[in-house]
Amino acid sequence: MQKTLSQSLFQTLFVGIVIASLLIIGAVWRSANTLVVQNIDHNIVLAEKVFDKVVADRQAVIRNVSKVLSRSFDFRRAVGTENIPSIEAAFTSYAQRLNTDIIALVSLDHQVVVTRTDLFDVGQNVESSLALVAKGKDSGFFVVDNKLVQLNLIRVEIPTLRYYMLIGVEFDSRLLEELKALVDAEIIISRTDTNDVLTTTLKENDAQRILASEHDPSWIDVTFKDELTYFAREVNIASDGNLPVKITLAVDTTSSFSAFTRIQLTILAFCLVAIFIALGLSLLLARNVSRPVSTLVKAVNKVASGSYGATLDAPSNLKEITELANAVDSMQASIKSRENHIRYQAEHDVLTGLFNRNYVEGFFESELQEExxxxxxxxxxxxxxxxxxxxxxxxxxxxxxxxxxxxxxxxxxxxxxxxxxxxxxxxxxxxxxxxxxxxxxxxxxxxxxxxxxxxxxxxxxxxxxxxxxxxxxxxxxxxxxxxxxxxxxxxxxxxRTELEDKYNRRLSITTELKRALASQQNELSMVYQPKIDLQTMKVCSMEALIRWNNSVLGFVPPDEFITIAEQAGLIEQVTTWVMKQTISDLAYFRGMGYGFTVAMNLSTQDIQNKVLLGKLVSLLTQEGCHLKLWNLR
Missing domain, CATH: 3.30.70.270 (Reverse transcriptase/Diguanylate cyclase domain)
Incomplete structure (x- = not known):
């Protein structure tokens, strides 16, 4: 849909004001967002440090106490004799001392022998211990029964390696509440592939909505929408990169954005006032610009229709409008000159300046139409x-x-x-x-x-x-x-009408002669006119004469088709055929005991053809005929 100039000016001013307002709002929002992000980043760094500290302290305690347990004589004897009650008693005692959730004895083929946790069953294959042994690690994070756990692998040697002992801690809601108190943020543990929540300090529905959100909330979300307003960031934990869970910190930003809401509303009010001012300015500018522009548009339309003599009258106080009018006038002259040049090239021969075939065809047809x-x-x-x-x-x-x-x-x-x-x-x-x-x-x-x-x-x-x-x-x-x-x-x-018949016969002779020379045929033949010595009354020489009886044209006189062959560039092929046939006949005559010579007629083109004369000598030699037996005329 086309727009008027006033509409375009209003739209330009409107867009400019809106863009400026949006830039201001964006700058304010960016400042607020920067403060929130900085606060979140600070909490994340603190959470990571606390998390690492807790994990490191727990791991150190577990490993130290676990080594003491694995070297205990009573424990080793119980393990060596496979005394299950004694092993379970030892696990119960040490679990209370370590404040750990998971402790189990695993065979070398990674099957559970004794366990003190609901996560493992006796006889179960433990993939986590297999993974730790395969990677040569002593500890790592794993997901067991949809729960994030940190496991330590202890070697039990009696005196050689006989068993593995798994001791670890589960990241349950109790532990997350302790961490939340330290970092002042909600904590969500979820699967990376499905975003299913494993453990969280929030309600599970709220945690799912935070994880499903693809962007952080803006001040508009905080101010006008009734939804969760959390900034969420993932926390890196030590793993081998294959852990299918992630830890997310979520910080509520409602209080952070509330201070900027009034500023945003004030800016919006100023935008509305500026838009009404822009409407008045656009009407004023349109009066000074649209009229001369409309005049120029009419002139350009005349140029487009092929009229190049239009006089431009577009008075205006604006320098740009005057320059545009001059440019349109110059364009009109340039197009006219270029079109004349193109038309001249399309109708004339470049070399001579005469008209070309395309032009003369049209000229001829138009003249005939006018009778x-x-x-x-x-x-x-x-x-x-x-x-x-x-x-x-x-x-x-x-x-x-x-x-x-x-x-x-x-x-x-x-x-x-x-x-x-x-x-x-x-x-x-x-x-x-x-x-x-x-x-x-x-x-x-x-x-x-x-x-x-x-x-x-x-x-x-x-x-x-x-x-x-x-x-x-x-x-x-x-x-x-x-x-x-x-x-x-x-x-x-x-x-004359007969010229067309003569021309068509010449074309037919040329076509049929080409076909006769290119194929094995019996249309062309040789006849020999004898020359008799009157004293001896014997044949002393023969003149070779070509004859042609065509299946379409009938008998064609030699003087007719020889002349056409010379004009059509076929004379060399005709002469070659005559030479081969005549030399073959000469050899036959010699074999029959005749000693006369043979004479053959050549055209002026044949005489100038050195290759043809060399071919004649070669053919005579092949047939064993002496050059003296051959005469050329």
Whole structure:
């Protein structure tokens, strides 16, 4: 949903005031929170020290007295003879002296032999003693029957190791109440995996809610909500890292936050007053800003619709609005210039500056839609590739530029299609004399880099819409007429229906000849015209002549398909086939006892092909025929 400027200004001021108020509230709250946290941290440090002191003192007493017990002659004798009543009596006596909750005798395979606690049963496997032995420790914290206990492992040797004695203390509610009095905080012992409370100085429901809370209470919770307001922190106890319980200290923060409640409410009152002031300021500012901005928005919308001549009239006393108006005006001019440049590149050939094929297609279609008669002249630079090869691409480009400049002096539309192909749509139809004049102008040598480059062009003329009604048809027929002009060595050819038939036959001959040369076939054959010595009336020489009977075209005269093969670049393949077949036939004639020579005709392209002549010598050698038996024409 869009907003007005006044709404935006009000929102900005409103958000600013709210943010400032929140920052102040946050700072005050942070100060209060810091005091509470510091107090909690102090209690936690004290609790940890007291906890460590109690555990250390109890452990020292237990270990000292336990060593005396384990070395007592009566106890060792009772253990050695497995006198259970004597062992139980000794455990009862020492349990009272040690003030301990747990004391048990465990065999080397960690089964309870004698116990004085409900946590262990006789014959039970004790995992805690196994863990202490495996880790080489004398004491550790464990959870037994959902109770946190601290166990000490005493070795009983008679004289060698025979038993283990487990002596420990349980962290029950009585012990936690003693610790609570020292640290001035509630204590919760719970499981780390499920948060189930094992022992606590609070009600179990309250302890569960404290453990389930994911964050500490804020002053809002303390002031407005009826819920537990405790800061909770975990206390580290000495363990091997695998103890599934945790000890949590919880400190009530109600009294700590009550002093800051009035400050928070006062800040909120100031915020409400500031918001009403912001509303009035936003209305005042909107009047001076929204009007010129609306004018600029209308101007930008005109630019977006393609109108670049809009005059900006956005008077304002604000410097920023004036700069924005100037920027919009500059943007309008830049977009117009850039769009003209892009349109020019999309419609013109980069090298010559003539239109390109995309433009001329659209121009041709639009002219035909208006039912105008057009004369289209396709101009082809004959041998343009040779110009590039002989004089270099730079001079070839200069040649095209010169031709484009000459053609642009004539009224009409010109476009470069590709390479040396140019399309010229005349403004008024030209007769043969005018076309010849144009040809004469275009064929003037081009001076480039101190070189006079000769130019020869061929023209193909098509009248529209008589000869073509679409751009696709135009280009197709233009190729046909241009091909005829080049191959017939005519400087200008106009479209005729028979040219299309002739062009299609030329394509068919090219296609079928390629297929015949590439496959094993019997369409191509050789015939031999004898040359007779009139004195002896014997055949002295034979002229090899190729014949072609095609399954589609029928008999194709040699002068027709040989010429097309030269133009299509297939003459080397034709000559190679003739050589192989003729040399094979010559070897056959020699085997039959004939001594005449064989003559084969070569084209000018064959004579210039050194590889082909080398191949001829190789084939003659392979068939065992002497070079003197072979004549070339």
């Amino acid at each position: 105008r008669e057009l004369q289209v002249v396709a101009i082809t630079v004959i041998g343009f590739r040779t110009i590039n090869d002989l004089y270099g691409y730079s001079n070839g480009d200069n040649t095209l530029k010169a031709l484009a400049e000459r053609l642009q002096r004539w009224p009409g539309t010109s476009a470069r299609l590709a390479g040396g192909e140019i399309l010229y749509i005349t403004q008024d139809s030209l007769n043969d004399d005018q076309l010849e004049t144009l040809k004469h102008i275009l064929e003037q040598p081009v001076e480039s880099n101190l070189i006079a480059i000769p130019v020869k062009v061929a023209m193909a003329v098509i009248q529209c819409p008589q000869d073509a009604t679409t751009s696709e048809e135009l280009f197709r027929k233009m190729n046909i007429v241009t091909d005829e002009a080049i191959h017939s060595d005519s400087w200008c050819v106009r479209y």
